[in-house]
Amino acid sequence: MxxxxxxxxxxxxxxxxxxxxxxxxxxxxxxxxxxxxxxxxxxxxxxxxxxxxxxxxxxxxxxxxxxxxxxxxxxxxxxxxxxxxxxxxxxxxxxxxxxxxxxxxxxxxxxxxxxxxxxxxxxxxxxMRTNPVVQAMFADLTEGVIGEPMEALADFGFHKPQLPARLLDPALGGGSLMDGGIYPMTFVHMALGKPDEVKAVGSVNEDGVDLNVAMAWRYDSGAVAALTCGLRSQNPWTASVSGPEGHLLLPNRFHHPEYYVRSTAAGEERIDVPTHGLGxxxxxxxxxxxxxxxxxECPALPHAATIEILELLDETRRQIGVSYPGDDEYLGG
Ligand SMILES: NC(=O)c1ccc[n+]([C@@H]2O[C@H](COP(=O)([O-])OP(=O)(O)OC[C@H]3O[C@@H](n4cnc5c(N)ncnc54)[C@H](OP(=O)(O)O)[C@@H]3O)[C@@H](O)[C@H]2O)c1
The missing domain is CATH 3.40.50.720 (NAD(P)-binding Rossmann-like Domain)
Incomplete structure (x- = not known):
């Protein structure tokens, strides 16, 4: 064009x-x-x-x-x-x-x-996928600096005295999972791929909106991951992936970080990657x-990942009992 x-x-x-x-x-x-x-x-x-x-x-x-x-x-x-x-x-x-x-x-x-x-x-x-720090961290992972990734931990939880009304309104797709949980899911999906088994628990309020969710993902390879999201606590908001040789960590607000941490036998290193603007x-x-x-399709924003993560969101919502208007028409298939 x-x-x-x-x-x-x-x-x-x-x-x-x-x-x-x-x-x-x-x-x-x-x-x-x-x-x-x-x-x-x-x-x-x-x-x-x-x-x-x-x-x-x-x-x-x-x-x-x-x-x-x-x-x-x-x-x-x-x-x-x-x-x-x-x-x-x-x-x-x-x-x-x-x-x-x-x-x-x-x-x-x-x-x-x-x-x-x-x-x-x-x-x-x-x-998050196009953030230069995140990309640099995943380049390290691909190069094998920590060996075969076997575990991932990712958390996206925050609390504000006055939450935007949208987040608590089921008619507007409210809840911590769809808004924040999608980030830990994306991080772990990037690190370990699509899980073979998913388990989830969550607290859901009287309006049917999830206020916090904990997920466990298991892989046939032997890898596992723990993921959390929420709207009621000030969480560490970090994400890490580990293997036999060490771990890579994205710090607080891991979805748009200023640096990452590489921890291997060589020691712990903070790696700054220049970014500009809001990201x-x-x-x-x-x-x-x-x-x-x-x-x-944008190679950096792949269709297959969008679909797989929505499948995981569908399954997680099913397990914790969160539904939205129109689900009957659009879930499944
Ligand atoms: N990538 C990120 O960092 C990031 C951050 C926050 C949110 N998001 C995503 O962006 C989307 C919007 O989030 P936001 O925080 O920008 O929300 P927001 O501040 O509430 O803005 C949403 C806008 O959508 C329009 N709208 C259309 N139908 C609406 C309805 N029925 N009720 C309320 N607003 C309606 C309104 O604009 P008009 O009145 O002008 O039509 C409203 O200002 C969500 O899907 C969220 O997951 C992404």
């Missing part, structure tokens, strides 16, 4: 859309935001003024139909991702969609099929690279 500057459209004007759009400024000359859509025209205008965006809409669908963008970034709550992503892909507009891309694996499989059918790029905005422009750059190469 002979694109000089990739034209981005932003759907929704909440927290993450704001951070993502701010970070596109780290890609001057490569990315331009040409359109924004909100449920409210006032919010679309406010967002557009903040970032100097030309086209503004009070309807997500109109942004898609107007044809001013090459790629759509979707930053709505999880249950609203699917319909907007599907409409954009059907219109031949590439999509970078926030995590989890859908509530169920079945919906994600459908989106990926639609993307392939329309020869249009689709990627999950799992920004979202790395995934945007990957998407633009793939778009220019005419790919339907």
């Amino acid at each position: 002979g694109i000089d500057r990739v034209r981005w459209g932003i759907v929704a004007t909440g927290n993450i859309s704001t951070s993502f759009t701010k970070d596109l400024a780290e890609l001057p000359g490569q990315a331009v935001v040409t359109a924004v859509a909100s449920r409210s025209l006032d919010n679309a205008h406010r967002f557009a003024e903040l970032f100097g965006i030309e086209h503004r809409y009070d309807d997500y669908r109109r942004l898609i139909d107007d044809g001013h963008v090459d790629v759509l970034y979707i930053g709505t709550p999880h249950p609203q991702h699917y319909a907007t992503a599907r409409a954009a892909l059907q219109a031949g507009i590439a999509v970078l969609c926030e995590k989890p891309v859908t509530l169920t694996a079945r919906q994600a499989r459908d989106l990926i099929a639609v993307a392939r059918e329309h020869d249009t790029l689709f990627a999950e905005a799992m920004w 979202y422009h790395y995934e945007a750059a990957e998407v633009m690279r793939s778009l220019r190469a005419g790919q339907v």
Whole structure:
């Protein structure tokens, strides 16, 4: 695709859309935001003024139909991702969609099929995968500095006196698992692959929203992993993988770290990897690279992993008893 500057459209004007759009400024000359859509025209205008965006809409669908963008970034709550992503892909507009891309694996499989059918790029905005520190740590792992990885520990738990309402609302895909748990799951999936057995327990409140979850994954290779997430405690928020020769550790807020720790017989070493911006422009750059190469999938944000992790989320939710409106239609298959 002979694109000089990739034209981005932003759907929704909440927290993450704001951070993502701010970070596109780290890609001057490569990315331009040409359109924004909100449920409210006032919010679309406010967002557009903040970032100097030309086209503004009070309807997500109109942004898609107007044809001013090459790629759509979707930053709505999880249950609203699917319909907007599907409409954009059907219109031949590439999509970078926030995590989890859908509530169920079945919906994600459908989106990926639609993307392939329309020869249009689709990627999950799992920004951790494109973080340079995370990539450097996994390069070490691949080189075998700790030997064959046998155990992984990953935790994503935080507490705020005032949690955003979305996190506690089942109609908006609330709960710690879908919002935070997906990060430890992604880390362990990157480190050890898809598990052969999954066990999960969790506390679920009276509204059916999980407040914290503990998972154990087992592999036929003999590897195991422990994963936690939650909304009620200030956790270490770290992730590590270990083998017979040592371990590699991502520190607090492991999904966008500033350094990692390599611990081997040679000693413990802190390895700093320079990063800049908020960390979202790395995934945007990957998407633009793939778009220019005419790919339907970003190598750094692979479809198979998106589906496998949603399958694990489906199974974990089944075990802890968390369901969302529409599950009957979309679970299974
Ligand atoms: N990658 C990351 O670091 C990261 C961080 C946080 C969240 N996320 C993901 O990003 C998504 C959004 O999270 P957020 O924290 O940005 O949420 P947020 O601040 O609540 O923003 C979500 C936006 O979605 C739009 N929206 C559409 N339908 C809605 C509905 N029924 N109720 C409420 N809002 C609705 C609203 O924008 P308009 O009114 O303008 O339409 C709203 O401002 C989630 O899927 C989450 O998992 C990712």
